[in-house]
Amino acid sequence: MLRVLVTGGAGYIGSHTVRELQRAGYQVTVLDNLSRGHRAVAEVLSGVEFVWGDTADGELVRVLLRSRGIKAVLHFAALSLVGESVADPALYYRNNVAGGLALLEAVREAGVPYFIFSSSAAVYGEPTQIPIEEDHSLAPFNPYGATKLAFEEALRWYGEAYGMKFVALRYFNAAGADPEGLMGEDHRPETHLVPAVMEAALGRRDAVTIFGTDYPTPDGTCIRDYIHVTDLAAAHVLALKALADGHPSRVYNLGNERGASVREVVETARRVTGREIPVLEGPRRAGDPAVLVASSRRIKEELGWRPRYGDLETIIRTAWEWRLGHPRGYDSSRF
């Protein structure tokens, strides 16, 4: 049974992917510094080794890779708040680029052959075509997106020079929760729309603010491509298997190829939860494109990826079910 290292596995997407890896028969070691993740994740995921440490700690990573016989690294660990990255780019370059490169260096030295990277739609910047294909121009307009692109480029050059094979997955908007109810989404602060809507439905947030109602979209609010976190997680397992089967290094988008506006998300959540969900209308946020929708044709054709939980109602229902059981997020888990 292969053992893999998952950085950031105490976070939202990382923890869901650990679950999918377990289901597929992999053994998993998680490396997380808990700067944004949750210790409680270690309690709900049995059979996983959790190591609390930083990707920047090259010595620790080298020891882990060698002593555990790690065959692949899935790298989720990153800071990912756009506003925070604009206010403090140094923090983002240090953590996402320098910290990532320390990891990559240890991976190279240990001769680990496969690497999967959590990239982002933020590498594209303002889209010039919808849906966005992988060969769309790359022009991130915030430091967060720039750090993701910088790491993708490092991966490409390392791969060419040292023979390591990689897949970079450019996620659109991850949302929803484990359909079995083990894990969910709990960022602090919560800037993502779906969990913010859940908090408002529970009365734990006064209202959801809609940033901009005058976009050139049918209802004036921004359109995004929401993808269920378990579908995202499954794509990582496919990518890992493809690399092991000799598939070349590749970049893939991951979205549902369908857009939903902010108002649609709120309306769907009202229907699913049966709750009020108060809304405030605010001005646009700088740097928010009107529409971001992925083409996921490449990963469907090349790896056979098929979303199982693609419709918005299922995404919101799973998020709601987890939140109902965990009204204060992981703080209210029984651990």
Ligand SMILES: NC(=O)c1ccc[n+]([C@@H]2O[C@H](COP(=O)([O-])OP(=O)(O)OC[C@H]3O[C@@H](n4cnc5c(N)ncnc54)[C@H](O)[C@@H]3O)[C@@H](O)[C@H]2O)c1
């Ligand atoms: N959530 C989304 O919609 C989305 C979209 C596109 C890309 N991504 C990317 O996916 C990845 C996971 O996102 P998420 O929403 O699960 O975030 P998250 O904050 O829930 O998880 C990130 C985890 O990484 C850990 N971490 C951060 N820096 C670390 C370091 N230097 N060393 C060790 N651990 C560290 C944090 O403690 C946290 O547990 C990130 O790389 C993010 O940029 C997320």
